[in-house]
Amino acid sequence: MEDARSSEPFMTSGGLSSAVNPAIFIPKVGPIRLPISTDDAKAISHFCRQSPYDEGIEPLGEESVRKSWQLDADQFVLQKPQWQVQLGRFVKKAIAGLGLPASSQEVKADLYKLLIDEEGAFSPPHPDSEKADGMFATLAVCLPSKHEGGDLIAFHKNARLEFQTAPTSEFGFSWAAWYADVTHELKPVASGYRVVLVYNLIHHPSAALLNSKASQADKLAHLLVPWARPADEDAIRYLDGWDTDPYDMYPPALVYLLENQYTSAKLGISQLAGTDESRFMQLRNACERAGLEIFLANVEKKDTGEVHNDKCEDGDWSWRDNGTHEFIELMRSSLEFSQVVDLEGNVIGEHLPFPERMLVQADTFNRDPDYEDYDDFGSSETAEATHFYRATGALIIPAGFHFMLDLQQLKHGQRDAGKFLEDCHRVVLERPNDKLAKLRLLHVCRVIFPARRDDSRCYAAAKLRDRRSWQEKVMQIAVELAEPALYCRVLVARKGDISPAQVAQAARFISEHSIDAVRSS
Incomplete structure (x- = not known):
């Protein structure tokens, strides 16, 4: 590139x-x-x-x-x-x-x-x-x-x-x-x-521009195809999405950062300048050849750490040349897509976290921050500061991994949880032998109704209008999928609000899976 x-x-x-x-x-x-x-x-x-x-x-x-x-x-x-x-x-x-x-x-x-x-x-x-x-x-x-x-x-x-x-x-x-x-x-x-x-x-770009420099696009496609192959061969291992990205596997998506930063108002193909436009068009052509999906995304990195009020222990001032604080200790770091748009300029996601190893240019943020926010020191010698870094890039996803993007949107309340659940359930009913479709449905149910009590603030569940009827829907799905853990998770969420019909359903479920399997869930 x-x-x-x-x-x-x-x-x-x-x-x-x-x-x-x-x-x-x-x-x-x-x-x-x-x-x-x-x-x-x-x-x-x-x-x-x-x-x-x-x-x-x-x-x-x-x-x-x-x-x-x-x-x-x-x-x-x-x-x-x-x-x-x-x-x-x-x-x-x-x-x-x-x-x-x-x-x-x-x-x-x-x-x-x-x-x-x-x-x-x-x-x-x-x-x-x-x-x-x-x-x-x-x-x-x-x-x-x-x-x-x-x-x-x-x-x-x-x-x-x-x-x-x-x-x-x-x-x-x-x-x-x-x-x-x-x-x-x-x-x-x-x-x-x-x-x-x-x-x-x-x-106003024409088809001639989109088809320019085909030989470079062919070379890029040749490089991208081997990376994208696991999407077809072992997509099940990637179902948990980006949040639990296992390090012994291929990155589930790639982010190629461009030279310039673009505001949310200017994030679109028609706004790309010079080298950025040339590179994005070649990537787009390569993705079409390799069967990949490509988007434009604004990226924001946040580094939070402890800073000193006056001087560090070695006597150096705790300020960078650009006026931001030097960290005495880096406490946490995070990356997110502040905005993702498709090729038509439609916003399809905002504030979606992703792992750093998806970045092609790993050293991009080894520079001064774009700006800083920090707590007032008051009488303390130390305070907490956050450095913000921003960039714009191309987000590349194998078509088989698009479900991970859907899952990220669902987790952060940017999809209609009820409709998404219904769509995934419909696929399972139409293709009862599709193991991958069943696992995807199970993951959607788990996102909507998390297991741990501290996950009860799940944005997806919060957007369900009739929570009771959706609980009943997921309980029925758990019966169809023979999933005691999911069934018991929703049963606990009912907090004793169980109808006689659900008591009978629970009895049948226990008889089919044993009391020990249900109790352990």
Whole structure:
């Protein structure tokens, strides 16, 4: 998977000595000539509103500091039809430069605003916000308008790229495109006016993209098939799900972490950027070939430990460089899927725990935490702190193991317990000789009605509307499956509330399984 990366940068740019004049027309100002003169730039800015750095980011609020102005797309018109042809050329070059495996027909350039940066205008480092579904990048076309300064600097991981508009600004055009999650800043404009048309690039992938790079997908499928084989050969051993994952067996699922983190609102295939999109599409193709299911998931790890108020015993300060506490002692650690979505973007699970050995990249969280929460020290020298780590990845599950995901959802109250029980029971009635179906039904019954008293808070059972009737249903299933432990578990849960018919049922059950078998349960 490390070889499956976008080989191109996170920002791409270019320049033209001449291009089609878009023929900008602004009501109350009139047609705008190119190159844009100082007088025209001043006239345009008179009808603009002050521009924030980006949607969702507050402007500084003082005109003397923030000297950037904008017209929204509905406040002006690009009158020349040939401009769309020129724009298509920019988009095609942007797609190639960003390494997106898509055709220009799959990417739409949606006009967002006209931006005017006057002398002294700047913006601090920030990423772009999502302004439309499927937006993955920003395209900026700088129009001829003489200025100095105003360089755009983009950062991603340890790399830094620059987009200079001043050198060609007097008579030429320049353009740049960058992924929306890339942090960038505008250096101050030293003189003149920097005038830019800003577009949102929106991606609608086609079947051609999903079928790209088939040879890499074949190699991945070849690696995944031997891992997935136990799902068909020995699925019974995996029925307890992820919580009791035995270490002498294959991981029941795999989590391949991507390079970037995505919020819950942006968790979907259309939001993946650059290398992440390339890798996920190859994994998706490989999973289709290998008969596996694939999902997108946000992962959260929590490490909780004891921290020192002042100094550790060796004299070192108990703070990390990023301002979080150093653990004196790590007490517990946990991993969960904070959200899982399918390929259509539907949420199918939230806050589902899973074992760490499902992670393909085992050392992913050997880094500073994303943030920390800790108790107030008060008068104590120590307190408890929790470090939070977040990531986004692809969750891969053999089709035969999907029941484990169902079971996790059931345990955490994210499935209709009654309907799930009925569905599993129906399969057993239709296939009475299916041993695996019977074991799955038994596991569902055990989850809904746990054995230990401290498990009585089970979310699945709590969501059953008529608990009494479902207890009777599970007792009948226990009779059909000849399971004394399950039968007695529900019998105890009735707390003496037993009808004459159930007394007779219990008598028959004892006669069939012996009093010793029932008593031991």
